[in-house]
Amino acid sequence: EAGVAQSPRYKIIEKRQSVAFWCNPISGHATLYWYQQILGQGPKLLIQFQNNGVVDDSQLPKDRFSAERLKGVDSTLKIQPAKLEDSAVYLCASSLGTGFHEQYFGPGTRLTVT
Amino acid sequence: AQTVTQSQPEMSVQEAETVTLSCTYDTSESDYYLFWYKQPPSRQMILVIRQEAYKQQNATENRFSVNFQKAAKSFSLKISDSQLGDAAMYFCAYNSGGGADGLTFGKGTHLIIQP
Numbered sequence: 001e002a003g004v005a006q007s008p009r010y011k012i013i014e015k016r017q018s019v020a021f022w023c024n025p026i027s028g029h030a031t032l033y034w035y036q037q038i039l040g041q042g043p044k045l046l047i048q049f050q051n052n053g054v055v056d057d058s059q060l061p062k063d064r065f066s067a068e069r070l071k072g073v074d075s076t077l078k079i080q081p082a083k084l085e086d087s088a089v090y091l092c093a094s095s096l097g098t099g100f101h102e103q104y105f106g107p108g109t110r111l112t113v114t
Numbered sequence: 115a116q117t118v119t120q121s122q123p124e125m126s127v128q129e130a131e132t133v134t135l136s137c138t139y140d141t142s143e144s145d146y147y148l149f150w151y152k153q154p155p156s157r158q159m160i161l162v163i164r165q166e167a168y169k170q171q172n173a174t175e176n177r178f179s180v181n182f183q184k185a186a187k188s189f190s191l192k193i194s195d196s197q198l199g200d201a202a203m204y205f206c207a208y209n210s211g212g213g214a215d216g217l218t219f220g221k222g223t224h225l226i227i228q229p
Contacts, residue, residue: 033216042118042205042219043159056214089157098215105159 002026004106006092012112018080021109025073025094031055032069033103034077035091043091049075050098082113116141118208120220127196128228134181135191135223137206143167146210148182148189149217154202162204165189193225201227 005024013019025032030051035043046065048056051072060067064083069075079086089110093103117140127133139148150162165173165182172180177197181190193200203224207217 035216040221042207042221043217044219045216048214048216050213056216091157091159093159098211098213102161102164103217108157110157 004092004094004104006090006106006109008109009107010110010112012114013082015084015113016081018078019082019111020076020078021090021092021111023075023077023092023106025075025092026104029094029096029104030072031095031098031101032075033093033095034067034075035093037089037091037108039088046077079111082111084113087111087113116143116208116210116218118206118218118220120206120223122223123221124224124226126226126228127193129196129198131196132192132194133196133225135193135204135206135225137189137191137220139187139189139206139208141187141208141210143210146208147215148180149207149209150178150180150189150191151205151207151219152200152202153205153222159205163191196227198227198229201225 032049034046037043046060047067049069052069067077089108091108092106095101095103119138146167148165152160163175177194179192203222205222206220209215
């Protein structure tokens with residue numbers, strides 16, 4: 001079974017530029033999550049999708065971050081414009097359902113904003 | 115809001131010995147789920163073990179077991195017969211179940227295995 005795929009693996013941009021990350025979840029997984037992991041901290045949830053609908057985006061900085069899940073499968077996370085404090089690893093995860101279901105994580109995208 | 119606290123930034127153990135990682139959490143919910151995830155240097159987060167709050171019996175997975183104390187809001191991870199491959203960051207995580215079930219993570223404990 002293929003795991004959660006993310007691209008790119010690394011990205012370096014200058015502040016005020018825009019960037020987009022892509023995630024392909026495990027086939028059949030209805031729930032998709034984006035997390036932000038700043039160096040030395042645990043991941044923080046940014047947004048959760050159930051199929052192509054948003055379940056929770058309470059911690060997403062909506063003035064600069066946006067996300068969508070096309071046709072309930074792939075998802076993109078965009079930052080525009082980027083700030084220095086956005087430097088982090090962006091993790092995508094998917095699961096069959098909610099609650100006790102295991103969340104499967106992708107390898108992450110390491111973003112450096114200079 | 116729920117919070118998860120891991121008070122040990124780093125732990126070290128000799129190969130083949132036993133180590134316990136601590137985790138406490140704060141919630142007003144009565145039913146919820148707790149998890150331990152492992153993150154090696156490759157960054158791939160891997161589920162180690164999970165516990166449903168309404169189950170009194172502590173979860174076990176081979177060399178990994180938990181000590182779940184609901185009243186004390188404590189959820190520690192015990193690793194027996196430590197192996198070099200266990201070296202990683204370990205994160206304790208919580209979710210309240212239901213529809214919005216994004217994980218709330220602690221800051222992590224860096225586990226070092228001494229050969």
